[in-house]
Amino acid sequence: MPELTDIDRQDELDSLIHEIRDTLARHEVHEDDGGTDDHAPPIEDLLRDQDLERLARKIEPLHPADIAKVLESLPQNERLLIWELVHSDRDGDVLLEVSDSVRDSLIEAMDREEILNAASSLDTDELADLAPDLPEGMMQDVFTALPIDEREKLRFVMSYEEDTIGSLMDFDLVTVRGDVTIEVALRYLRRMESLPDHTDKLFVVDRDGLFEGVIHLKTLLLNDPETIVDEVMVSDVVRFHPEDSARDGADAFERYDLVSAPVVDEVDRLVGRVTIDAVVDFIRESSDEERLSQVGLTEEEDIFAPVRKSVRNRAPWLAVNLVTAIIAAQVIGLFEGSIERLVALAALMPIVAGMGGNVGNQTITMIVRELAFRKLGGGDIRLLYGKELKVALINGVVWGGVLGLVTFLMYQNPGVSAVMLAAVTLNFLSAAFFGVTIPIVRTRLGRDPALGSAVMITAITDSGGFFIFLGLATLFLL
Amino acid sequence: MPELTDIDRQDELDSLIHEIRDTLARHEVHEDDGGTDDHAPPIEDLLRDQDLERLARKIEPLHPADIAKVLESLPQNERLLIWELVHSDRDGDVLLEVSDSVRDSLIEAMDREEILNAASSLDTDELADLAPDLPEGMMQDVFTALPIDEREKLRFVMSYEEDTIGSLMDFDLVTVRGDVTIEVALRYLRRMESLPDHTDKLFVVDRDGLFEGVIHLKTLLLNDPETIVDEVMVSDVVRFHPEDSARDGADAFERYDLVSAPVVDEVDRLVGRVTIDAVVDFIRESSDEERLSQVGLTEEEDIFAPVRKSVRNRAPWLAVNLVTAIIAAQVIGLFEGSIERLVALAALMPIVAGMGGNVGNQTITMIVRELAFRKLGGGDIRLLYGKELKVALINGVVWGGVLGLVTFLMYQNPGVSAVMLAAVTLNFLSAAFFGVTIPIVRTRLGRDPALGSAVMITAITDSGGFFIFLGLATLFLL
Numbered sequence: 001m002p003e004l005t006d007i008d009r010q011d012e013l014d015s016l017i018h019e020i021r022d023t024l025a026r027h028e029v030h031e032d033d034g035g036t037d038d039h040a041p042p043i044e045d046l047l048r049d050q051d052l053e054r055l056a057r058k059i060e061p062l063h064p065a066d067i068a069k070v071l072e073s074l075p076q077n078e079r080l081l082i083w084e085l086v087h088s089d090r091d092g093d094v095l096l097e098v099s100d101s102v103r104d105s106l107i108e109a110m111d112r113e114e115i116l117n118a119a120s121s122l123d124t125d126e127l128a129d130l131a132p133d134l135p136e137g138m139m140q141d142v143f144t145a146l147p148i149d150e151r152e153k154l155r156f157v158m159s160y161e162e163d164t165i166g167s168l169m170d171f172d173l174v175t176v177r178g179d180v181t182i183e184v185a186l187r188y189l190r191r192m193e194s195l196p197d198h199t200d201k202l203f204v205v206d207r208d209g210l211f212e213g214v215i216h217l218k219t220l221l222l223n224d225p226e227t228i229v230d231e232v233m234v235s236d237v238v239r240f241h242p243e244d245s246a247r248d249g250a251d252a253f254e255r256y257d258l259v260s261a262p263v264v265d266e267v268d269r270l271v272g273r274v275t276i277d278a279v280v281d282f283i284r285e286s287s288d289e290e291r292l293s294q295v296g297l298t299e300e301e302d303i304f305a306p307v308r309k310s311v312r313n314r315a316p317w318l319a320v321n322l323v324t325a326i327i328a329a330q331v332i333g334l335f336e337g338s339i340e341r342l343v344a345l346a347a348l349m350p351i352v353a354g355m356g357g358n359v360g361n362q363t364i365t366m367i368v369r370e371l372a373f374r375k376l377g378g379g380d381i382r383l384l385y386g387k388e389l390k391v392a393l394i395n396g397v398v399w400g401g402v403l404g405l406v407t408f409l410m411y412q413n414p415g416v417s418a419v420m421l422a423a424v425t426l427n428f429l430s431a432a433f434f435g436v437t438i439p440i441v442r443t444r445l446g447r448d449p450a451l452g453s454a455v456m457i458t459a460i461t462d463s464g465g466f467f468i469f470l471g472l473a474t475l476f477l478l
Numbered sequence: 479m480p481e482l483t484d485i486d487r488q489d490e491l492d493s494l495i496h497e498i499r500d501t502l503a504r505h506e507v508h509e510d511d512g513g514t515d516d517h518a519p520p521i522e523d524l525l526r527d528q529d530l531e532r533l534a535r536k537i538e539p540l541h542p543a544d545i546a547k548v549l550e551s552l553p554q555n556e557r558l559l560i561w562e563l564v565h566s567d568r569d570g571d572v573l574l575e576v577s578d579s580v581r582d583s584l585i586e587a588m589d590r591e592e593i594l595n596a597a598s599s600l601d602t603d604e605l606a607d608l609a610p611d612l613p614e615g616m617m618q619d620v621f622t623a624l625p626i627d628e629r630e631k632l633r634f635v636m637s638y639e640e641d642t643i644g645s646l647m648d649f650d651l652v653t654v655r656g657d658v659t660i661e662v663a664l665r666y667l668r669r670m671e672s673l674p675d676h677t678d679k680l681f682v683v684d685r686d687g688l689f690e691g692v693i694h695l696k697t698l699l700l701n702d703p704e705t706i707v708d709e710v711m712v713s714d715v716v717r718f719h720p721e722d723s724a725r726d727g728a729d730a731f732e733r734y735d736l737v738s739a740p741v742v743d744e745v746d747r748l749v750g751r752v753t754i755d756a757v758v759d760f761i762r763e764s765s766d767e768e769r770l771s772q773v774g775l776t777e778e779e780d781i782f783a784p785v786r787k788s789v790r791n792r793a794p795w796l797a798v799n800l801v802t803a804i805i806a807a808q809v810i811g812l813f814e815g816s817i818e819r820l821v822a823l824a825a826l827m828p829i830v831a832g833m834g835g836n837v838g839n840q841t842i843t844m845i846v847r848e849l850a851f852r853k854l855g856g857g858d859i860r861l862l863y864g865k866e867l868k869v870a871l872i873n874g875v876v877w878g879g880v881l882g883l884v885t886f887l888m889y890q891n892p893g894v895s896a897v898m899l900a901a902v903t904l905n906f907l908s909a910a911f912f913g914v915t916i917p918i919v920r921t922r923l924g925r926d927p928a929l930g931s932a933v934m935i936t937a938i939t940d941s942g943g944f945f946i947f948l949g950l951a952t953l954f955l956l
Binding site: 069345380 | 678868
């Protein structure tokens, strides 16, 4: 394989993408004209083929991750045209790099033969990543095409959930026995044609495959070749189990600045390793998923997704909000009589609800962040309630006071101002209370504390805010 | 230094933290009792000292990142007690690892001597990270304590903004000349006592310090020692400039699975390197900052921050929302006459506003994600407007239809239902239009497209939603 070109500057890649789009757009226009001029097509075809060949030559030397980015930046039709130009040896690597929605569209355009061919170029752990996106039945064929021991490994990796160490693991282990000299280890390495990527250390195992420690490549380089590996290996190192949480694993990589770490089973037998590149991908994907899930979206949608798919992707969140909005409307409906008598209430009630929502979302964000960071004990939770309620009380009095003043300027009615102050303070307190409670209860139930929390707290501060404000007004003003 | 213990399991660290808190809490209680029993204090003190000594022994062997986590998990007073127990050699490393708000509280508790001592144990690039948090005037002392060439480096790193490659860079370079043999390079390495962390490759430079390429440690290990470095080095590698965006750099690390990469100046002279651990920290911090900034918070606050600080931290966002809420109230105020005549409008208007806000936030999230990923050309932007408006139109008709039906069940008034359908559709279209426009305009103006976008879109869909709904109702129903 010739050396690949990595494009480290965002703008270079952007300009390549623009060149591709311009070239393809030119031919699209010409093809539309084609119908009016019978002589044109052959020349057009020729030009088109030349242009495509030129693009193919530009794409050829790119790193698979760059090809992936090019494909992700193109609308469906153009994407498939360029996909055709990618050399079939590279298909597997590119499929690993693209986003889920793009991967779906590329696999749809491939036939059985092409998919099997792409799969055959991948490692077991990479196949496991790809498997969920393959057409039904296809996985069995991929399976059958593997040697027996690879099948075992594939079954093993695929048996772990997406958010475990098992799913991040690979099998590119370089192991060495502890009782040999560095000289012997170096000779052993030189017999290998290459070392797996991210090999910063060798794993030391005994004759039964039990994990004993690691020896860094730099230790091999810096020490006297006569030294026995056992004497310079590090045995107290971070190690994972396949069922450990991927998130805890990522934290450990971050805290200890790891490049690779061993994965061992319950009897300390070395079964695989995790490398920093898998961890970085995991961190990025988790934060992307989190951002999308806050507004009820999934990774399935990109900007080139068909309108139909987007409408479907956005529906669940809108449905939930429809229900909470109707509940809030019912709450207001209870007080229609009060609003008829004092119509200013209608103008002021959204302020109480909206600002309560802000306070609730601020509290939830702080708590979710803290929960991601560590387990909260009983003392912490009491402290959190105490603190958030105090902050809410102060904020309620301060901002409620400001609003009372503004309201007085608008309506010259001190009663309305007093109700405003009281309602804002009470709604802030309720927002703080539920802002602490919702994520903590969700965590206790084993759920993701962030997911859907914003929707819940907004429902509470809206309906609750309307109820508190209109209720107080009805009691004291009418 | 004895070997450090890394705690890879979240629960082990949690239980250590609980032990610390229990121990400290015990003494707090006893001290309160102290006043009633004159004979107790000396024994109490003795027990307390024993306990503290025991804790100190437990903390001693921990990795600085674990000590940081312990400190972050303790309330202010207990945190400072434990900080006292940390051996002063470790102070600098621990300060680097803790969060900003905790760092502030620790530095406040240190005297001049301790700070200078902690600073003296750090590398130049680490000092640069710490510098903004040091008390005023202190930095000059730290500066003076450095050798001349280190001062130069420190000035150099500190001259770069937080979000550039320059701020992620370190100077732990191992360079080698291209015209020597691998044998010579290996001998040179063996003369060094250790290699810097994350050294997966050596940087090849010519006699003027110009960057020529890299040679991986594994290449050194696998090849014949007689080989000349030039022949096996890789020259087409990702390289950065100090003024490049840190975000683009992080993308490149992720795409090409890098462990380290060279930083060169405008004439290709090697000036430093970036390593994956700095990149991972950057990614984590950026996503943390982003999450907080969505609700107007800064990293300065943690759950142990004093109430006063929290109130201040949360004020700006509440102030902005106060203004937008008052504007929305004014819009409603315009239509008080209509609401008086048809009070159902008051109950229904928050539905139109709220669901519009959802649509706007979904659109903004999609666009911000796309903008983070690549530069959008004119064609993309037209495509985006077209698609988002289509999705909004379909969603508007669907959900507006559902709401029209619900409204009819509530009020048996077909006119109200028709206005509902029309208002929801129009507000969805406005939400989609501004949901695309706001982040794109912000990007054009060189601002962060995400920051404050949610507040802006909600202001538009609230005030706009109220105006559209009440306006249509006034025109057609009254």
